[in-house]
Amino acid sequence: MNAQTSLNRDLTEDLRRRVLDAAETRTPLAIRGSGSKEFYGRGVRGELLDVSGHRGIVSYEPTELYLTARAGTPLAEIDAALTDSGQMLGCEPPAFGPGATVGGTVAAGLSGPRRPYAGSVRDYVLGVKVLNGRGEVLRFGGQVMKNVAGYDVSRLMAGALGGLGVLLEVSFKVLPRPVAECTLVQEATQAEAIERLNRWAGQPLPLSASAWDDGRLSVRLSGAAAAVEAAAHTLGGERLDPVAAEAVWAALREQTHAFFAGDEPLWRLSVAPASAALALPGAQLIEWGGAQRWWRGDGEAAGLRARAAAAGGHATLFRGGERSGEVFQPLAPGLAKLQAELKRSFDPHGIFNPGRLYAGL
Amino acid sequence: MTDDATRALRDAIARGVPERLILADIEDLRPYECDGLTAYRTVPRLVVLPETAEQAAHVLATCHERGVPVVARGAGTGLSGGAMPHADGVVLSLAKFNRILGIDPQNRTARVQPGVRNVAISQAAAPLGLYYAPDPSSQIACTIGGNVAENAGGVHCLKYGLTVHNIVALDVLTITGERLTIGAGALDQPGYDLLALLTGSEGMLAVIVEVTVKLLPKPQVAQVVMGVYDRVDAAGVAVGRIIAAGITPGGLEMMDNGCIRAAEDYLHAGYPVEAAAILLCELDGTAEEVAEDLARVEALMRDAGASDIRISQSEEERLRFWAGRKAAFPAVGRISPDYYCMDGTIPRKELPNVLNRIEALSQRYGLPVVNVFHAGDGNLHPLILFNGGDPAQLHRAEQLGGEILELCVEVGGAITGEHGVGFEKINQMCSQFAKDELVQFHALKAAFDPKGLLNPGKAVPTLARCAEYGAMRISHGELPFPELERF
Numbered sequence: 001m002n003a004q005t006s007l008n009r010d011l012t013e014d015l016r017r018r019v020l021d022a023a024e025t026r027t028p029l030a031i032r033g034s035g036s037k038e039f040y041g042r043g044v045r046g047e048l049l050d051v052s053g054h055r056g057i058v059s060y061e062p063t064e065l066y067l068t069a070r071a072g073t074p075l076a077e078i079d080a081a082l083t084d085s086g087q088m089l090g091c092e093p094p095a096f097g098p099g100a101t102v103g104g105t106v107a108a109g110l111s112g113p114r115r116p117y118a119g120s121v122r123d124y125v126l127g128v129k130v131l132n133g134r135g136e137v138l139r140f141g142g143q144v145m146k147n148v149a150g151y152d153v154s155r156l157m158a159g160a161l162g163g164l165g166v167l168l169e170v171s172f173k174v175l176p177r178p179v180a181e182c183t184l185v186q187e188a189t190q191a192e193a194i195e196r197l198n199r200w201a202g203q204p205l206p207l208s209a210s211a212w213d214d215g216r217l218s219v220r221l222s223g224a225a226a227a228v229e230a231a232a233h234t235l236g237g238e239r240l241d242p243v244a245a246e247a248v249w250a251a252l253r254e255q256t257h258a259f260f261a262g263d264e265p266l267w268r269l270s271v272a273p274a275s276a277a278l279a280l281p282g283a284q285l286i287e288w289g290g291a292q293r294w295w296r297g298d299g300e301a302a303g304l305r306a307r308a309a310a311a312g313g314h315a316t317l318f319r320g321g322e323r324s325g326e327v328f329q330p331l332a333p334g335l336a337k338l339q340a341e342l343k344r345s346f347d348p349h350g351i352f353n354p355g356r357l358y359a360g361l
Numbered sequence: 362m363t364d365d366a367t368r369a370l371r372d373a374i375a376r377g378v379p380e381r382l383i384l385a386d387i388e389d390l391r392p393y394e395c396d397g398l399t400a401y402r403t404v405p406r407l408v409v410l411p412e413t414a415e416q417a418a419h420v421l422a423t424c425h426e427r428g429v430p431v432v433a434r435g436a437g438t439g440l441s442g443g444a445m446p447h448a449d450g451v452v453l454s455l456a457k458f459n460r461i462l463g464i465d466p467q468n469r470t471a472r473v474q475p476g477v478r479n480v481a482i483s484q485a486a487a488p489l490g491l492y493y494a495p496d497p498s499s500q501i502a503c504t505i506g507g508n509v510a511e512n513a514g515g516v517h518c519l520k521y522g523l524t525v526h527n528i529v530a531l532d533v534l535t536i537t538g539e540r541l542t543i544g545a546g547a548l549d550q551p552g553y554d555l556l557a558l559l560t561g562s563e564g565m566l567a568v569i570v571e572v573t574v575k576l577l578p579k580p581q582v583a584q585v586v587m588g589v590y591d592r593v594d595a596a597g598v599a600v601g602r603i604i605a606a607g608i609t610p611g612g613l614e615m616m617d618n619g620c621i622r623a624a625e626d627y628l629h630a631g632y633p634v635e636a637a638a639i640l641l642c643e644l645d646g647t648a649e650e651v652a653e654d655l656a657r658v659e660a661l662m663r664d665a666g667a668s669d670i671r672i673s674q675s676e677e678e679r680l681r682f683w684a685g686r687k688a689a690f691p692a693v694g695r696i697s698p699d700y701y702c703m704d705g706t707i708p709r710k711e712l713p714n715v716l717n718r719i720e721a722l723s724q725r726y727g728l729p730v731v732n733v734f735h736a737g738d739g740n741l742h743p744l745i746l747f748n749g750g751d752p753a754q755l756h757r758a759e760q761l762g763g764e765i766l767e768l769c770v771e772v773g774g775a776i777t778g779e780h781g782v783g784f785e786k787i788n789q790m791c792s793q794f795a796k797d798e799l800v801q802f803h804a805l806k807a808a809f810d811p812k813g814l815l816n817p818g819k820a821v822p823t824l825a826r827c828a829e830y831g832a833m834r835i836s837h838g839e840l841p842f843p844e845l846e847r848f
């Protein structure tokens with residue numbers, strides 16, 4: 001741990017000065033953790049604001065189930081600390097290379113396979129320390145599990161792609177690692193997989209991950225040993241050995257699964273989980289009990305979006321493709337206006353990642 | 362209704378809402394003068410009970426045009442004065458929005474109007490083996506709209522999350538009467554997370570007119586372990602050890618002696634009246650899971666010094682164990698003319714320390730305090746007993762309550778875990794937050810409500826008010842010259 005601790009730095013004051021200068025000169029800033037997400041969202045033109053040097057775990061109390069870290073801290077470091085105490089981040093965010101940072105993870109707001117069963121990144125954010133566009137260092141939320149004092153700015157930061165402020169510190173709720181896990185694989189068509197996943201989700205089963213791809217439905221069970229055993233027996237299917245099982249979920253989490261290879265545009269359709277199979281040409285990969293559907297193809301964006309909306313959700317051009325327009329589902333005019341006002345309230349001069357989420361936001 | 366302006370306001374509202382849904386006579390207005398925190402009362406100018414979103418939108422647009430404050434109201438069970446009317450304003454009651462619009466068994470969601478009572482959702486979902494997890498003790502009365510506005514919690518939130526973790530979509534009306542839909546059925550929405558922001562916003566940002574909640578499958582089995590303790594701090598230690606052992610109970614609640622006695626007198630749940638404290642730890646899940654965890658919890662409770670341990674052996678007994686806890690507030694209501702319910706949260710490890718210090722404060726103020734609370738997530742509910750007929754006692758109760766909240770902040774906690782700031786804790790917000798943070802809150806509110814008409818005077822204090830209260834947290838001692846930040 002010593003090598004890591006020696007990298008710990010509190011750069012709050014430097015970052016604050018940079019923001020104050022940028023505010024004064026109206027210079028847009030492109031906030032960056034490790035830059036692993038450059039492909040995501042819309043491009044930003046701005047002066048680089050590198051947060052990766054602002055790092056280190058500030059406090060971690062396993063018995064209190066929280067961890068506070070500076071935004072530049074690599075996820076890998078957090079994972080190592082948590083693993084040592086038999087704990088984990090409940091939302092299972094992808095590590096994505098050695099660099100991925102706490103700030104980038106929260107700002108991107110992307111969660112891993114455990115999401116539908118245990119909650120999203122934002123569900124695990126207890127508090128933040130953040131720099132707003134006036135160069136003020138603000139704290140919201142805290143380290144306790146329940147806190148409704150003031151508006152919930154902490155959770156608002158999750159998924160905001162850095163448009164509302166520079167995250168300086170984040171406190172997460174952490175969870176005990178499950179005692180036992182087991183991954184089962186069954187044959188299923190897409191429609192069968194969606195039906196089974198949603199039927200099971202309506203029963204008290206210790207599900208913790210699910211995916212369907214190319215006729216194979218994989219589900220993971222986590223919890224007390226006896227409970228996992230009993231559920232595995234009920235569900236049936238081929239049981240993977242632990243190493244193979246870990247490889248399945250890591251490949252999904254880190255998007256190293258063959259489905260994600262190549263340059264074809266990657267779309268993410270977030271829909272109500274039981275929505276019928278989306279009639280799209282080519283292959284799809286389903287996660288999150290049916291709620292997250294990946295599609296490769298050069299589709300007509302408006303048509304895809306209409307389809308996702310009809311299924312209770314939205315479509316994102318996740319990677320590649322034509323990115324000069326909107327990559328996230330356009331918002332209804334009233335909501336778009338409100339979001340712009342909200343951004344202005346945090347970032348009056350529009351210096352943080354302008355246009356990253358939406359043009360003009 | 363005495364003045365011309367109010368008459369004109371009523372007429373304008375009546376252009377979009379039937380007259381029978383507008384209350385203007387003092388005897389009709391009285392029942393709305395307070396919420397569950399009865400110490401603070403204000404009679405509003407009008408109460409309007411719209412039946413449709415269009416009518417509600419008309420009320421908002423009319424008030425917006427005329428600069429009239431609007432206070433949304435669910436069942437009025439709030440404990441922080443959040444729904445207390447504004448003297449110059451209109452109360453917008455959502456009581457008539459009481460329909461369950463649909464249950465989707467496949468997606469396990471329910472679409473409901475905001476005036477639907479919390480428990481009614483679980484009742485409607487029960488035939489499908491599903492339920493709505495957040496279960497405030499007030500669940501038979503409080504509305505889902507009020508729950509969203511307060512981010513309400515309950516006994517089972519330790520494992521299943523607060524309101525914010527259990528809703529997937531909202532329809533709201535802005536102060537101008539515009540309807541916005543946030544989310545639908547997917548697990549996330551594009552753009553900034555307004556669902557999270559609106560949850561717990563205490564009627565300050567928008568009026569909720571529809572909610573889609575998640576439904577969960579009912580656990581196969583649930584059993585309660587009751588740990589009996591001769592010392593309150595030993596019970597506090599047991600709580601810490603259970604959580605530290607990696608067990609996530611369905612609920613983990615604590616009651617101290619005063620509360621045990623009150624509950625036992627009231628309900629005869631079979632609680633040990635000599636005990637200093639009891640812990641109620643519910644374990645739920647599959648039969649195998651529960652059996653495994655029961656054994657571990659029993660051992661941990663004993664190690665921490667439990668003098669007795671009881672495990673519910675039937676569903677009936679489980680409900681009996683909980684009955685006393687669920688009825689704790691009314692039970693305390695029988696032993697004291699009035700009580701004042703606090704709602705601070707603290708790090709769990711501070712439980713023994715904070716309980717001791719509350720006891721010391723109680724003696725100093727000469728007012729008994731009994732404790733019943735969500736121990737698993739460190740959410741205290743000290744109940745201060747007093748006689749409201751005696752103004753001096755009421756004043757002391759308020760002061761004692763304020764000191765308890767300051768104590769929570771001091772040990773790293775928060776002034777409210779689930780009841781909200783409302784009107785009651787507005788002064789303590791000055792201790793919880795620094796000036797720049799409060800300014801940011803006001804800016805955020807202005808993004809939704811530039812004229813400041815939704816529930817004015819609640820939740821976020823003005824800087825002037827903090828100056829008057831004489832407290833403003835220094836900005837974390839991190840900015841230079843903190844002594845210049847004084848208000």
Ligand SMILES: Cc1cc2nc3c(=O)[nH]c(=O)nc-3n(C[C@H](O)[C@H](O)[C@H](O)COP(=O)(O)OP(=O)(O)OC[C@H]3O[C@@H](n4cnc5c(N)ncnc54)[C@H](O)[C@@H]3O)c2cc1C
Nearest residue numbers: 031033034035036037071100101103104107110111162167
């Ligand atoms: C299913 C799934 C697939 C994913 N796919 C990939 C993938 O293929 N490749 C990948 O690299 N990641 C992927 N992720 C995301 C990954 O988990 C992390 O979000 C990512 O690694 C972020 O780390 P970073 O430090 O590199 O962020 P960066 O790329 O540096 O930043 C990400 C965003 O956050 C903002 N940001 C960064 N730091 C801050 C800060 N301190 N304050 C405010 N805003 C900030 C940036 O401006 C940018 O908008 C995926 C996640 C999921 C769930």
Ligand SMILES: Cc1cc2nc3c(=O)[nH]c(=O)nc-3n(C[C@H](O)[C@H](O)[C@H](O)COP(=O)(O)OP(=O)(O)OC[C@H]3O[C@@H](n4cnc5c(N)ncnc54)[C@H](O)[C@@H]3O)c2cc1C
Nearest residue numbers: 435436437438439443497498504506507510513514564569
């Ligand atoms: C005996 C008792 C036990 C309690 N136990 C718990 C508990 O265990 N956990 C817990 O969290 N709380 C508890 N409470 C507090 C209270 O029940 C909750 O805060 C509840 O969520 C309030 O709901 P309500 O419908 O009564 O809202 P109200 O009291 O009418 O309003 C509360 C706030 O919400 C706003 N509001 C209401 N409806 C809307 C709407 N549709 N749109 C926008 N804003 C709205 C109001 O303006 C106000 O600020 C308890 C209260 C009592 C009296």
